[in-house]
Amino acid sequence: MRFLLLLILALIAYGSLYPFDFVPRANCVAEMAKLFVRPAIGMQRGDIVGNLLLFIPYGLVSVLAARAHRRPSLACLGYVAVGLVLALGLQVAQVWLRSRTPALGDAVVNATGLLIGLVLGALALRLRPSLGDARQSAALVPLALMLAWLAYQWYPLVPTLDLQNVKNALKPLLLAPRLDPVRILVTAVGWATFFTLWGLLAAGRSSAIVKGLAGMSTLCGKAFIVGAGISLGNVIGLGLAIIALPWLQHPRALPALSVAILASLFLSGLQPFMPTTTARAFEWIPFTGMLEGSMATNLANLLEKTFLYGAAIMFMHRHGTRPLPAAIAVAVCLATIEAAQVFLPGRTAESTDPVLALLLGVVIAQLSRRS
Numbered sequence: 001m002r003f004l005l006l007l008i009l010a011l012i013a014y015g016s017l018y019p020f021d022f023v024p025r026a027n028c029v030a031e032m033a034k035l036f037v038r039p040a041i042g043m044q045r046g047d048i049v050g051n052l053l054l055f056i057p058y059g060l061v062s063v064l065a066a067r068a069h070r071r072p073s074l075a076c077l078g079y080v081a082v083g084l085v086l087a088l089g090l091q092v093a094q095v096w097l098r099s100r101t102p103a104l105g106d107a108v109v110n111a112t113g114l115l116i117g118l119v120l121g122a123l124a125l126r127l128r129p130s131l132g133d134a135r136q137s138a139a140l141v142p143l144a145l146m147l148a149w150l151a152y153q154w155y156p157l158v159p160t161l162d163l164q165n166v167k168n169a170l171k172p173l174l175l176a177p178r179l180d181p182v183r184i185l186v187t188a189v190g191w192a193t194f195f196t197l198w199g200l201l202a203a204g205r206s207s208a209i210v211k212g213l214a215g216m217s218t219l220c221g222k223a224f225i226v227g228a229g230i231s232l233g234n235v236i237g238l239g240l241a242i243i244a245l246p247w248l249q250h251p252r253a254l255p256a257l258s259v260a261i262l263a264s265l266f267l268s269g270l271q272p273f274m275p276t277t278t279a280r281a282f283e284w285i286p287f288t289g290m291l292e293g294s295m296a297t298n299l300a301n302l303l304e305k306t307f308l309y310g311a312a313i314m315f316m317h318r319h320g321t322r323p324l325p326a327a328i329a330v331a332v333c334l335a336t337i338e339a340a341q342v343f344l345p346g347r348t349a350e351s352t353d354p355v356l357a358l359l360l361g362v363v364i365a366q367l368s369r370r371s
Contacts, residue, residue: 001065003366005079007359008058009086015054016090018291021098031095035102049156050295051106052113057144058083059117063125064140076118083114141364142197145310149194152303153218156296158226169223169230177232182271186264187237188244190304191215193257193311195241196248200318208245215242254315261312262333269337270344279342283350290352305353309334310360323368327361 025031062079069075087110094102124143151157172178195211215238222228247253283289290298309330316326331354338354341347 001061001068004061004363005058005065007363008061009082011359012054012058012086013090015287015291017093017097017100018287019099019285022096023098025096028095031102032092035091035095035104047106047295048109049158050299051109052116053151053299055083055087055110055113056117056120059114059119060121060124061117062114063118063121067125080114080118084111087111087114139201140367141310141314142201145307145314146194146197146201148303148307148310149190150218152300152307154221154225154228155300155303156225156227159224160226161224165226166223169225169228172229172231173235179236180233182264182267183231183233184237184240186268187233188240189257189260189264190308191238191241192244192248193261193308193315195245196253196257196315197311199248208242211245212242254319258312258315258319261308261315262330265308265333266337269334269347270340272344272346274345275340275343276345277343280349282338282342283348283352286350286352286355288352289348289350302356305356306360309353309357310364313357313361313364317364317368323361323365327358327364330361331355331357 059080062076062083066072066076066079087107091102091104091107094100128139195215198206198211219230219234219238222230222234248257290302292298312330313323313326316329317323321329334353334357335351338349338351341349
């Protein structure tokens with residue numbers, strides 16, 4: 001579990017210090033003093049959500065990792081202190097970054113995300129005490145992936161009771177229904193994967209009716225999320241997954257779902273299926289696309305990709321393949337898609353997706369080994 005904490009810290013530092021364009025500053029002392037004397041608190045909603053999500057996993061895993069110590073409370077306080085020092089230290093380090101603007105408000109939001117993670121970790125242990133046992137740590141994988149899918153569905157995670165927001169959310173379904181077969185397939189596979197993960201986590205103690213009602217409630221709940229929308233593809237995709245619920249209990253469901261996930265990734269990654277003859281540049285630095293542009297859109301994409309890539313690896317592992325070979329297989333498929341995107345208009349070909357799959361494979365391998 002401590003390895004997972006270190007990996008999370010490394011990813012936080014990578015995302016906060018990218019693109020690493022450090023420059024010497026003669027007035028660095030004044031800049032650091034300004035950071036504390038005149039802190040910048042205001043930020044956009046996408047930045048707030050991003051800074052929260054950056055530290056929530058660290059807080060959650062800290063609670064679980066502390067259970068392995070003789071004094072869990074003291075160990076958890078130590079992990080929290082490390083997280084707070086890192087959050088503040090990264091803002092200080094951004095003083096020397098040309099493309100970054102340090103702000104104490106970012107550290108405050110980071111600390112809030114860490115606190116939310118601690119609360120989620122405590123609730124998870126209360127609902128399932130075995131998560132604190134190293135031998136049961138593999139149960140974290142389906143739980144984390146399910147949370148990623150729910151967060152993706154309700155992104156940007158800002159609830160509202162505004163009637164106009166409800167009307168706007170229903171417009172794509174009622175006023176401008178559009179059939180996108182590829183998106184319907186991705187949604188159906190996503191919900192089928194979610195239901196399967198639920199079954200694995202609950203060890204078969206959940207009914208199809210409960211799963212179907214949970215899926216419909218989640219879809220309806222999007223009407224009360226700021227900026228979210230309900231499309232015809234969302235409804236059809238969920239409906240297809242609910243119809244497939246009895247089949248998902250079959251022993252061949254896991255390998256079939258693994259293939260379905262990869263097929264849906266190929267189809268969505270190769271849209272609009274109109275290659276050009278001119279190749280564009282390939283971005284070799286991981287997570288470049290996710291750390292540039294719209295933070296809100298990038299975070300939503302990251303949640304969906306984490307869910308699908310992690311689920312494909314886990315299903316292959318449950319069917320008999322070891323996590324790392326499974327992750328390599330998924331990474332090869334994603335690398336093939338990225339290579340093809342060099343010739344697709346409107347696409348950014350980069351190394352992010354294969355690297356993300358390999359990182360997920362390492363995490364799943366570590367948790368499985370502890371179990």
